[in-house]
Each structure stands twice: as structure tokens, then as C-alpha cells.
Amino acid sequence: MPYKLLFVCLGNICRSPAAENIMNYLINQHRLSEHIICDSAGTSSYHIGSPPDSRMNAAAQQKLQIKLRGRARQLQISDLENFDLILAMDRENYEEILYLDPTGKYQQKVRLICDFCSKHNLKEVPDPYYGGADGFNLVIDLLVDACEGLLKYLPKTPIQ
Ligand code: 4NP
Numbered sequence: 001m002p003y004k005l006l007f008v009c010l011g012n013i014c015r016s017p018a019a020e021n022i023m024n025y026l027i028n029q030h031r032l033s034e035h036i037i038c039d040s041a042g043t044s045s046y047h048i049g050s051p052p053d054s055r056m057n058a059a060a061q062q063k064l065q066i067k068l069r070g071r072a073r074q075l076q077i078s079d080l081e082n083f084d085l086i087l088a089m090d091r092e093n094y095e096e097i098l099y100l101d102p103t104g105k106y107q108q109k110v111r112l113i114c115d116f117c118s119k120h121n122l123k124e125v126p127d128p129y130y131g132g133a134d135g136f137n138l139v140i141d142l143l144v145d146a147c148e149g150l151l152k153y154l155p156k157t158p159i160q
Contacts, residue, residue, distance in 0.1 A: 002037045003154060006083040007113070008093050012042030012072035015089040015125050015139055017052040018060055019113065021068045022140070023147045036154060039083070041075040043096035048072055056128070059136035064144070080106040087113040087150075090124035116149030117142060 007019035020040040027036050042048075052068035060066050077100050080086070086109050088094035097110050114123050125142050128135035 002035050003085070004083045005036060005038045005150070006079055006086045007038065007040040007089070008043060008075055008086060008097055009040075009089040009125075010042055010044050010093060010127065011047045011053075011129065012040055012074070013047045013050050013053045014056045014128055014136070015143070016040035016042065017068050017070045017072075018056050018139055019087065019089070019125075019143045019147065020070060021052075021060065021066055022064065022143050023150065025064065025066050026147050026151055030151065032151075040070065041073050041079060043075050043093055045074050048074055053129070055133065055136050056139070059133065059140050063137065063140045075100070077101075080109065084109065085154075086110045087116075087146075089113055090127065113146045113150075114142065116147075116153060117145040118149055119145045 007016040009016040017040050020038045023038045027033050050072045052070060057068045060068050080101055086097060088097055088110060094110060094112055098107060101107060113125060120142050122142060125139055126135060128139050
């Protein structure tokens with residue numbers, strides 16, 4: 001059974017699709033696609049069905065030469081059962097995820113993605129939606145750092 005990762009932000013059009021696509025890029029580079037699979041979701045319903053934001057896509061193209069794939073969907077309670085590790089972009093996302101788990105059954109599966117960064121000190125991936133290109137570039141830098149850290153961490157993690 002492959003290890004299943006879910007990346008979560010608010011809209012599922014900027015940060016979490018970028019995380020999913022960056023992680024897939026690293027997984028392919030390391031020939032791990034049979035062992036780790038990725039998905040993403042948003043805590044809100046705002047952008048259900050939309051492709052990744054064009055500004056997020058431009059930053060990913062410019063920095064990594066990757067095109068962001070996927071369509072936004074909303075996080076569901078069943079995701080807590082179905083995924084092995086759920087990565088929140090910021091504390092608000094983290095709280096929203098745990099809100100779906102009132103008994104705390106899945107709490108151990110939920111982490112802030114910046115916990116896996118080793119080069120950056122920020123604790124959250126800032127929401128870039130209302131800002132400029134710098135914010136989108138910072139998202140890419142933070143997520144490359146975090147996803148590289150995740151890749152090192154995963155093989156040592158027992159599947160729950
Ligand atoms: P994301 O960015 O959570 O990284 O996908 C946002 C996208 C949309 C909105 C906020 C953040 N919005 O308010 O519509």
C-alpha cells in the first residue's frame with residue numbers, strides 16, 4: 001500500500017496544489033511514485049472545481065519549470081481516515097482540520113507542513129492570495145524546503 005499524503009490550505013488553488021505538485025516532482029525524481037501518493041484539498045468551498053491560481057502556476061513554472069495540475073475540492077471527514085499524513089499550510093487550516101475530528105482520533109496524522117522545513121524559520125506558509133508575486137515565490141521556496149524534509153522523514157515513518 002502506498003503512503004498517502006494530503007496537503008490542505010483554505011482555497012485549494014494556491015498553496016496546497018503547489019505542495020502536491022512539488023511533492024510529486026520530488027517523488028518522480030526519486031523514483032518513489034509507487035510508494036507515495038499525494039492529493040490536496042481546501043477547508044473552504046470557495047473554489048471547488050477551479051484549476052490552480054495562475055499566479056501560483058507562474059511562480060512554479062518560473063522557479064521549478066513545473067505546471068500545476070489539479071482541480072480544487074473541499075476537505076471531507078473521510079479524508080481523515082483515508083490519508084496517512086495531512087499537512088496544513090497554516091494554523092487556521094490546522095484548526096479547521098481538527099474541527100472535523102472532535103474525538104481526536106486522527107490528531108496524530110495532522111501536522112503543520114513547516115515542521116518539515118530545515119532552511120526556513122517560518123512556522124506557517126503565508127496565504128499569498130491578496131498579495132504580490134513575492135508572496136507566491138516565497139510559497140514555492142517554503143514548500144520545496146518542506147517537501148524535501150518530508151521525503152527524508154517518510155521512509156522512517158510506520159504506516160498507521
Ligand atoms: P490558498 O489561497 O488557501 O493557498 O488556496 C487562497 C485562495 C483563495 C482565497 C484565500 C486564499 N479566497 O479568499 O478566496
